[in-house]
Amino acid sequence: MNSSDDRLIIFDTTLRDGEQSPGASMTKEEKIRIAKMLERMRVDVIEAGFPIASVGDFEAVAAVAAAVKEATVCGLARALEKDIDRAGEALRGASSARIHTFIATSPIHMQHKLRMEPDAVVEQAVMAVKRARRYTDDVEFSAEDAGRSDLDFLCRIFDAVIAAGATTLNVPDTVGYNLPGQFGDTIKQLRERIPNSDKVIFSVHCHNDLGLAVANSLSAVCSGARQVECTINGLGERAGNASLEEVVMAVKTRHDVFHCYTNIDTTQIVPSSRLVSGITGFPVQPNKAIVGANAFAHEAGIHQDGVLKSRETYEIMRAEDVGWSANRMVLGKHSGRNAFKARLLELGIEFDSTDALNSAFSRFKELADKKHEVFDDDLQALATTTFSEEGGKEALKLLSLKVCSESGEVPHAVVTLSVDGEEAQGEATGGGPVDAALRAIDSIVASGTELLLYSVNNITSGTDSQGEVTIRLGKEGKIVNGQGADTDIVIASAMAYLNGLNKINSGDFRLRPQGGDV
Ligand code: KIV
Ligand code: ZN
Numbered sequence: 001m002n003s004s005d006d007r008l009i010i011f012d013t014t015l016r017d018g019e020q021s022p023g024a025s026m027t028k029e030e031k032i033r034i035a036k037m038l039e040r041m042r043v044d045v046i047e048a049g050f051p052i053a054s055v056g057d058f059e060a061v062a063a064v065a066a067a068v069k070e071a072t073v074c075g076l077a078r079a080l081e082k083d084i085d086r087a088g089e090a091l092r093g094a095s096s097a098r099i100h101t102f103i104a105t106s107p108i109h110m111q112h113k114l115r116m117e118p119d120a121v122v123e124q125a126v127m128a129v130k131r132a133r134r135y136t137d138d139v140e141f142s143a144e145d146a147g148r149s150d151l152d153f154l155c156r157i158f159d160a161v162i163a164a165g166a167t168t169l170n171v172p173d174t175v176g177y178n179l180p181g182q183f184g185d186t187i188k189q190l191r192e193r194i195p196n197s198d199k200v201i202f203s204v205h206c207h208n209d210l211g212l213a214v215a216n217s218l219s220a221v222c223s224g225a226r227q228v229e230c231t232i233n234g235l236g237e238r239a240g241n242a243s244l245e246e247v248v249m250a251v252k253t254r255h256d257v258f259h260c261y262t263n264i265d266t267t268q269i270v271p272s273s274r275l276v277s278g279i280t281g282f283p284v285q286p287n288k289a290i291v292g293a294n295a296f297a298h299e300a301g302i303h304q305d306g307v308l309k310s311r312e313t314y315e316i317m318r319a320e321d322v323g324w325s326a327n328r329m330v331l332g333k334h335s336g337r338n339a340f341k342a343r344l345l346e347l348g349i350e351f352d353s354t355d356a357l358n359s360a361f362s363r364f365k366e367l368a369d370k371k372h373e374v375f376d377d378d379l380q381a382l383a384t385t386t387f388s389e390e391g392g393k394e395a396l397k398l399l400s401l402k403v404c405s406e407s408g409e410v411p412h413a414v415v416t417l418s419v420d421g422e423e424a425q426g427e428a429t430g431g432g433p434v435d436a437a438l439r440a441i442d443s444i445v446a447s448g449t450e451l452l453l454y455s456v457n458n459i460t461s462g463t464d465s466q467g468e469v470t471i472r473l474g475k476e477g478k479i480v481n482g483q484g485a486d487t488d489i490v491i492a493s494a495m496a497y498l499n500g501l502n503k504i505n506s507g508d509f510r511l512r513p514q515g516g517d518v
Contacts, residue, residue, distance in 0.1 A: 006260040008251055009201065009227035012038050012244060013047040014276060015064065016076055017205075018235035023452060023472050024280040025479050027503060028060045029387055034232075035064040037275050039071050040348045041268035043244075045098060047229075050076040051090035052083040058090050065094035072138065074098040079128035088135030099132035100170070101125075102142035105149040105157055122157050129164040140168035142205065147173035151186065155193045162194070168201045168227060173216055176209025176239060184219030191224050203227035206242045208234060213242035218250055221258055232276040233284055233291065245269045245290040245322065253317055270323030271347065274377060278384050281470030281481040283457055290322055330376055333368035337361050347376060349383045360386040370487045371464045381459050381468050381485035388483060388499050395420050395505070396445065396498045403490050405433040415440040415494065434493045441494060447501050449473040456489055469496040473504050480504045 015031050018024060026034070031048065038046050048064035049057040065073045073094040075087035079101050091097035103114070103125050110116055116124070125141060132139040141161040143154055158169050171190065173183060187204065191197045204220040204227070206213040217228045234243030248266060251258045273291035277284050286293045296319040306313035330343050340361055344350070351357045363382050368374050397418040405411040413436035414427045426443035430436030434454075453472035458465040467489035471482045482500025486492040 002259070004259075006226055008221060008258075008260040008262045009044045009203070010244065010248065010262050010264055011045040011047065011074070011203065011227050011229045012043045012231065013205075013229050013241060014038070014231040014235055014244075015060070016047040016049050017229075017237055017241050018231040018276070018280075019049070020237040021235050021240065021280070021282070023479055023481070024235060024282060025481070026060075026279055027480075028056070028063050030279045031060045032063055032067050033387060034272075034276060034279065035068050035071075035073075036350075037268070037272050037348055038232075039068050040265070041272055042263045042265050043071055044263060045072045045074050045227075047074040047076060047100065049090075052077065052080075052086040058086060061087075061090040062093060065091050065097065069095050072096040072098050074100050074140070077101045077128070077132070079103040079124045081127075081131055084128055084131045084135070088132070091135065096138070097136045098138040098140055098168075099136055100140040100142065101128040101132050102144045102170075102172075103128070104145050105143040105153060106145035106147075107150065108148065109145045118153060122160050125157055126160050126164045129161045129166045133165040137165075137167070139166050140170055140203065141166040142170035142172055144172055145174040146171040146186075147175065147178045147183065151189055151193075154186075154190060158190065158194050159196070162196045162200055166200065168203050170203040170205050170227075170229065171220070171225070172205035172229075173207060173213075174205075176207035176213060178206070178212070178216050179210075180212060180215045180219035183216040184223040187220045187223035187225050201226050203229060205229035207237065208239040208241065211239070213240065214246045214250070217242040217247055218258075221251065221260065226260070232272050233282065233288070235276065235280065235282060243289075245273065249290050249317060249322065266321050267323045268348075271376070271380070274380055275384075278381060278468060278470075278483065279481070281453060281455060281472055281483070283455060290317075295319075296324060330379070331364070331368065331374045332372065333365070335368070340364055343376075344379060344383065347379060347383075349379070351386070356386055359389070367466070367487070371466070373460075375460050377459045378466055378485075381466055381483075384483050385485055385495065385499075388503075394502050396502055398491075398494055398498055399423065401437060401440075401491055401494050403433045403437055405436075411436040413437040413440040413490075415444070417441065417444055417498070419444065433490045437490050437494045438497050441497055441501075445501060447473075447475070447505065449475045449501065449504055452479065454493075456492070459485065467492045469493045471496040471500045473500040475504050478504055 049061040051058040051061045061075045075091050077083035077087040087099050202225045204225045206216040228247050230242040230244040234240040248264045399416040401415050403413040410429045411433045412429050416425045424444045426440045428439035428443050430439045452474050456467050456469045459468050466485045468485045469492040480503040482496040484492040484495025
């Protein structure tokens with residue numbers, strides 16, 4: 001880094017735009033965990049949610065605002081008084097708060113969505129920014145669908161919101177329509193044509209519909225954008241947003257081109273990716289840049305030979321610089337509670353209560369008995385299970401599960417649950433052992449849910465790896481992800497199903513009447 005280099009602000013919107021991916025909804029506790037991880041990674045701004053959207057969103061933004069001390073916490077608001085007031089209220093406890101207000105500026109959005117004339121749009125944007133300034137000096141204005149907006153109109157509205165007090169101007173390619181050269185040119189033109197452009201930070205927010213979100217963001221950085229909005233693993237609405245890890249590592253690796261730097265602790269990238277993937281149940285494709293399992297694997301003999309002679313032959317980044325080395329053996333069955341707690345703290349995992357720590361520790365001991373080597377990723381999964389249990393009411397608990405699976409026979413499961421403290425037993429057959437186990441649970445609980453996704457991933461390599469199961473459930477428009485991890489994937493599946501049921505029903509269960517349908 002040179003002293004003349006600019007700082008590139010990293011604005012993470014995993015908790016807001018990321019959560020808008022169908023099926024990626026997160027609980028308040030999960031959002032706090034991710035926010036703390038982002039803070040640990042030294043993200044500058046964390047967009048925690050859209051407070052007016054629901055009571056749950058409001059509470060999550062308020063909880064993140066209270067939990068995060070180092071980063072700025074941001075709440076999204078349409079350019080409406082009620083939205084801005086709600087965002088201001090949710091952010092009251094933040095050490096550093098930003099309100100991000102937006103209104104659409106493209107002809108197609110103004111005409112068909114807003115049904116407003118351009119003059120009225122400018123007036124409303126100015127009103128929104130002024131109102132947001134009542135709550136904080138840090139106000140971001142976004143011209144939604146800027147990528148398809150008229151440049152003269154963008155100059156006009158940005159000029160007006162600067163005068164009204166906006167400190168960051170965001171240029172979203174909302175529908176992922178732009179191409180890198182074109183988008184970079186838009187930023188250049190805006191900076192040249194808006195009189196007070198040097199008084200504000202230009203930001204970009206690119207969607208990935210044509211697979212160009214990162215390329216467009218980087219082109220904008222070359223043209224002087226100094227904030228990039230992005231998400232872990234590129235999560236986000238439709239095809240997603242620009243991926244944080246790709247933007248950060250491109251700027252770092254090609255410093256010769258970008259002449260700017262981020263404050264990100266890149267060694268936290270892989271742990272953050274794993275955490276977000278575990279919580280949302282969105283697996284990371286193996287060939288995903290930076291965080292995919294194969295991103296640093298050299299298969300071809302000629303590559304392996306080259307890397308052994310000199311790693312720069314085929315590697316432009318070091319795996320350990322993005323956190324891959326974190327997956328080392330840490331603890332064994334003789335490790336004590338203090339060593340366990342210390343390692344969790346190093347991973348950024350902290351339990352609120354001694355009960356939660358104790359329950360995580362007894363899980364760890366059980367795991368260490370089954371598996372000789374306990375890795376950091378195992379600890380992350382174990383923490384996810386413990387946090388889920390602590391966060392919800394956990395009306396349903398798995399007491400025991402017995403499954404018989406034999407070639408030529410129909411799998412049969414018997415499950416014993418605790419339902420609000422009462423023991424209940426059910427049994428069922430199924431197409432396979434997992435199906436039988438889940439049906440046995442259904443024979444006890446009338447959940448009324450629809451299974452939207454079932455996925456299982458190995459946490460580490462080896463046949464003694466824990467299987468991490470995600471089960472996505474839907475009910476009356478609500479979607480949740482249940483997680484479970486165990487060296488036995490049938491048990492992990494039952495745990496994930498119960499975790500999902502606990503979340504979706506928030507402890508409110510109807511037992512199936514004996515022998516009848518509900
Ligand atoms: O994609 C978009 O335009 C947005 C805005 C709210 C910034 O997410
Ligand atoms: Zn977006």
